[in-house]
Amino acid sequence: MTTLAVFASGHGSNLQRFIEETRAPGDEARLALVVSDQPGCRAVALARQAGIPVFAFDPSAYPDKAAFERGILRELRAHDVRWIALAGYMRLIGPTLLEPFRERILNVHPSLLPDFPGKDAIGQALDAGARMTGVTIHYVDEGMDTGTPIAQARIAIADDDTLESLSERIHTVEHRLYPAVALNLIRETKIP
Numbered sequence: 001m002t003t004l005a006v007f008a009s010g011h012g013s014n015l016q017r018f019i020e021e022t023r024a025p026g027d028e029a030r031l032a033l034v035v036s037d038q039p040g041c042r043a044v045a046l047a048r049q050a051g052i053p054v055f056a057f058d059p060s061a062y063p064d065k066a067a068f069e070r071g072i073l074r075e076l077r078a079h080d081v082r083w084i085a086l087a088g089y090m091r092l093i094g095p096t097l098l099e100p101f102r103e104r105i106l107n108v109h110p111s112l113l114p115d116f117p118g119k120d121a122i123g124q125a126l127d128a129g130a131r132m133t134g135v136t137i138h139y140v141d142e143g144m145d146t147g148t149p150i151a152q153a154r155i156a157i158a159d160d161d162t163l164e165s166l167s168e169r170i171h172t173v174e175h176r177l178y179p180a181v182a183l184n185l186i187r188e189t190k191i192p
């Protein structure tokens with residue numbers, strides 16, 4: 001059995017998919033912890049509803065990022081977490097977590113990276129007049145959406161697409177692709 005944590009700051013729709021896909025008793029991947037920097041967000045409520053342990057913290061209660069990441073690391077170790085899946089976690093990961101979890105932190109981004117990194121990737125693609133965008137699952141490094149890609153799915157942009165219509169198609173693809181790719185990797189990779 002391998003344990004993972006999902007980090008989320010917002011709506012939690014990708015978290016919900018990880019909850020559903022790891023529910024089966026005896027699954028090789030176990031969702032052991034949800035971490036959030038937004039204690040009042042929907043993702044935290046979804047985790048609690050599903051009975052998953054939550055570490056939700058207020059970053060302003062810590063002197064700096066290294067201090068709250070040390071707090072996260074303690075929780076990850078207490079729950080024997082081996083993998084981290086970021087799902088709408090709105091912060092860069094610092095060296096305190098990156099070093100012990102190098103090559104074991106995954107993220108989903110709503111564009112075909114390296115195009116449109118950072119915030120509002122869907123709006124960026126529309127504003128640029130792109131004909132094609134998509135979803136990228138990638139390893140996390142110190143940069144903003146710069147880690148090695150693991151999988152991508154392409155989504156065509158129609159002339160009459162709005163932020164709403166395109167976001168809906170992108171999220172549908174994320175919900176299928178992210179848990180499938182991430183959980184496959186987690187189940188297949190044995191970590192001593």
Ligand code: GRF
Pocket residue numbers: 008009010011012013014015043087088089108109110174
């Ligand atoms: C997703 O679009 C993901 O690509 C991005 O943040 C969003 C999170 O949505 N990194 P949700 O909180 O999982 O609903």
